[in-house]
Amino acid sequence: MASFVIKPLDDTPAIRDALAELLVETVAGGGSVSFMHPLSLDDALAFWQDSLRAAAQGERIVLGAFDGAALVGTVTLLLRLPPNQPHRAEIAKVMTRVAHRKRGVATALMQAAEQLAVAHGRTLLVLDTAEEDGAAPLYEQLGFQLTGLIPDYALKPHGGLTGTLIYWKRIGAAAA
Numbered sequence: 001m002a003s004f005v006i007k008p009l010d011d012t013p014a015i016r017d018a019l020a021e022l023l024v025e026t027v028a029g030g031g032s033v034s035f036m037h038p039l040s041l042d043d044a045l046a047f048w049q050d051s052l053r054a055a056a057q058g059e060r061i062v063l064g065a066f067d068g069a070a071l072v073g074t075v076t077l078l079l080r081l082p083p084n085q086p087h088r089a090e091i092a093k094v095m096t097r098v099a100h101r102k103r104g105v106a107t108a109l110m111q112a113a114e115q116l117a118v119a120h121g122r123t124l125l126v127l128d129t130a131e132e133d134g135a136a137p138l139y140e141q142l143g144f145q146l147t148g149l150i151p152d153y154a155l156k157p158h159g160g161l162t163g164t165l166i167y168w169k170r171i172g173a174a175a176a
Helices: 013-028 041-056 105-119 136-141
Strands: 005-008 060-067 070-078 088-096 124-130 145-155 161-170
Touching: 005 105, 013 041, 013 060, 013 070, 013 088, 041 060, 060 105, 070 105, 088 105, 105 124, 105 136, 124 136, 136 161
Parallel strands: 088 124
Antiparallel strands: 005 060, 060 070, 070 088, 124 161, 145 161
């Protein structure tokens, strides 16, 4: 398995461009990450600009995986949740460039996100993934527990409905 540099991303034009390209590629490939195909580069750039702005305000952490200078994957750790949920965080927008899949990028990103969640005092992580073509095997390998399935939850990027699988994992002191 290759080694990747994982680090929080700042809002720079180069980072926004790389994230936008990754998002467009993911959606074009059928990735269920809240967008429909075709996704314009402008819409992808606007999404990442908003997301990175929220990160600068401490509401989330956007991590990038780098293979040399190339951004090859990302995950977002959502930290700003309702006042009655200060103990948990959500995982969102796990994406890996097609050419780098099955090389440990998503695993490295998820492990880094979990460590950051613990560092922010979180004891519970939650996430969801598409029932069809989602990353359920990865999340289960990383110790996430399946809570259940919501049928017909969202449209797939190329049309048609898919269910979503809801997962959780105790982390930090709660995992002991």
